[in-house]
Amino acid sequence: MIASAWFGLSVSLGIGLLIGLERERSKGGGAGRRPAGIRTFTLVSLLGAVAVHLGGRIFLALVMVGVMVLTALSYSRDRGDDPGLTTEMGLLVTPLLGGLAMSDASLAAGLGAAVAVIFAVKEALHSFVTRVLTAGEVTDGLIFAVATLIVWPQLPDRYLGPFQALNPHSLWFLVILIMAIGAGGHAAARGLGARFGLPIAGLASGFVSSTATVGAMAGRAKRASANLDAAVAGAMFSTVATFVQIAFLLTAVSRPTLLLLAPALLAGGGFAALYAGGFALRKAGAGGKAEIEPGRAFNIAGALGLAAMIAMMLVGAAALRDWLGEAGVTVGAAVAGFADAHSPTISIASLVASGKMVPAAAVMPILVAVTSNTMSKLVVAASIGSRAFVLRIVPGIVGATVAAWLAVSMTV
Structure with a gap:
């Protein structure tokens, strides 16, 4: 004592x-x-x-x-x-x-x-607070704190709604995850400066919407041809983000589905990363300077919109699964994939997690969603970007999708 x-x-x-x-x-x-x-x-x-x-x-x-x-x-x-x-x-x-x-x-x-x-x-x-952080970043920090510490703990952690397809706690966790990843990418871009800014910004924004990122990078390249290689790298890194986020989502929702899709995700993401890295190194070696416009730490509207889309897809996929069986899920995933590959992924993985679908049956619908999302990216790139941008981005985006399909076909 x-x-x-x-x-x-x-x-x-x-x-x-x-x-x-x-x-x-x-x-x-x-x-x-x-x-x-x-x-x-x-x-x-x-x-x-x-x-x-x-x-x-x-x-x-x-x-x-x-x-x-x-x-x-x-x-x-x-x-x-x-x-x-x-x-x-x-x-x-x-x-x-x-x-x-x-x-x-x-x-x-x-x-x-x-x-x-x-x-x-x-x-x-x-x-740091007065000179480094912008007013928008401070606001985003407060939004993130409210979303994480106040809203999330209050949401029920059980399946509700039509077809018992919605789990509010899990859906809001995805909103938090998207905001956190976006903020991390934003901080990296601020810290590393403009030299690798566009590729990092592309990777970060790709976690919110890869299709929108491709369009934004296409616009940058068209406005300033000196940023062409960096813009292509940013667009391709957003495709890397698509595969990475699918892996994150499957880890959180359905690990058995992740194990089956791991070869496809590694092949597609690896191809996209190598293709993007080639353009990023060309940009750095050429001594070009990519300009980064000030922005917010994350896109709260994009995160909420993605959550809303996921919720609708959860209900839609559950309904199609109830009415048409496995074929209905694939059709629904293809349609949703034109807007975003993440929402059909999480909806299908949720069906597996709830016991309404076996993991093997989820592989095809998720890859179909990735494929239709690839088509959306190509359409956006062609409608917004210059000919030089399109010629550089098409082989990378298509190649990543083909690599994913080949990896699955070799493991089946």
Whole structure:
């Protein structure tokens, strides 16, 4: 018991020294010197630990009241030119961490280190928030937080609706997944700059809509021929994203179906990646400069639209499966694939997961959806892009689809 008390007191001492060390370096000097430094934070942390050791939570509450009063008096008398409350908040957190060290030393130590890091990276955080992040990116971050932390936990995790085809919890998870992948690609493009920006942007946006990405890249190449190779790479990387996202979706919904489709996904995605990489390296080697327009971290409308399409396809595929059997699912997948390959994939995989279809029967409809989606990409590229863009993109998109079919035919 005595050894445990000494250990907790030692951890509280370390917490106070760690936080106080950073505050001592930041408090300045002269007339504008802030009052709280290494000694104050160390004593406050020890005070919290001793209070818990002597009287438990009641003593700690009394100590917190005293610290709050002294902190408020100090802030009112010596605010200086900085109206911030960071140091004052630190003075309130530190005795709590000191008290926590008496019962959970590891948790208190970790939180103390986190507080010290937050203090230390003040300038970097301020610069990142005010100079690096755009208003749209901040808004997207808030949207993502609401979608993940508030909306998702409230949705029921069971099959509902017509034909018992819809699981709101799973559908919203897909929305979160699409937003997260898009934000990751956006961050990579911002971090790496314009040289590889178009290929990375193409890969990221391909997780939302590869067909739309092909159209956007075709428009870029037509407006600026210097970006032709980078635009082709971006369009092809969006096709890579199609195969990757199908793999992600099948992993989350139906792993048996993923195992059967793995050779096709590897062959199609691998071909597309090699084809895209060739154009990306040509662009980098030529010293060209692809221009990246400022944008949002992700397309919330696109994510919601995809979720809505998935929901409709789930109901439609379930209805066709009920009315026409396996043939109805294939027809529905072909029609839906013209708009997007992801929605028929998730709807068919959901049928497998719910026991309404065996995994082997899902392979053909998913590949049919990929094929019809390939046709949509070709139509979009031909209607928007230049002749040079079309001549470069057609072999890659068609080749990836053919490679997927060949891989399946060789494993059957």
